[in-house]
Amino acid sequence: MTGQRVRDVVRRLAVEEFGAQLIVEPIPSYQVLTRSRLDDPLAGIRSAREVQAVARRELLDFVNEARAAGRSWDEVGAALDLPDGPDDEPRGEAAFVQVIERREAMPSQDFFRVPATSWRCGSCASVVQDRGPFESHPEDNESGHASDCARQQAAVQEWRERTGWEE
Numbered sequence: 001m002t003g004q005r006v007r008d009v010v011r012r013l014a015v016e017e018f019g020a021q022l023i024v025e026p027i028p029s030y031q032v033l034t035r036s037r038l039d040d041p042l043a044g045i046r047s048a049r050e051v052q053a054v055a056r057r058e059l060l061d062f063v064n065e066a067r068a069a070g071r072s073w074d075e076v077g078a079a080l081d082l083p084d085g086p087d088d089e090p091r092g093e094a095a096f097v098q099v100i101e102r103r104e105a106m107p108s109q110d111f112f113r114v115p116a117t118s119w120r121c122g123s124c125a126s127v128v129q130d131r132g133p134f135e136s137h138p139e140d141n142e143s144g145h146a147s148d149c150a151r152q153q154a155a156v157q158e159w160r161e162r163t164g165w166e167e
């Protein structure tokens with residue numbers, strides 16, 4: 001339930017500080033359950049970003065407080081729920097890297113994974129793999145749109161006009 005309470009805080013902040021409205025709608029095929037979403041996801045981004053920044057400062061303050069009180073880096077790592085096994089980086093070192101150097105320890109197999117996120121397109125309702133805005137052609141950035149997706153067709157058309165290229 002902790003996650004649910006933090007989600008409520010993020011949504012409330014989006015409404016009270018960033019001008020969003022909370023839309024409560026029934027979940028299809030459930031009679032009593034509802035779900036809520038924000039009318040403006042960008043307000044949700046601003047709100048979540050704010051909560052993240054504050055939590056980040058709180059984390060650093062509490063780590064310093066724990067160290068001042070004589071707690072070890074290993075205990076800090078345990079509180080962070082970091083793994084502690086023979087094959088792992090020592091937990092205390094991993095805690096320092098994460099909190100002070102602000103790096104996430106990256107498992108080696110992730111090097112070969114192409115970073116991407118996915119969402120259901122509001123235009124064609126297909127699940128789209130989104131690899132970020134790094135490439136020029138829209139289809140190199142987003143795959144999975146239906147072939148007649150109006151949004152993707154508009155993006156390709158915009159790309160043709162901008163670049164003067166056909167494909």
Ligand SMILES: [Zn+2]
Binds near residue numbers: 152
């Ligand atoms: Zn689409």
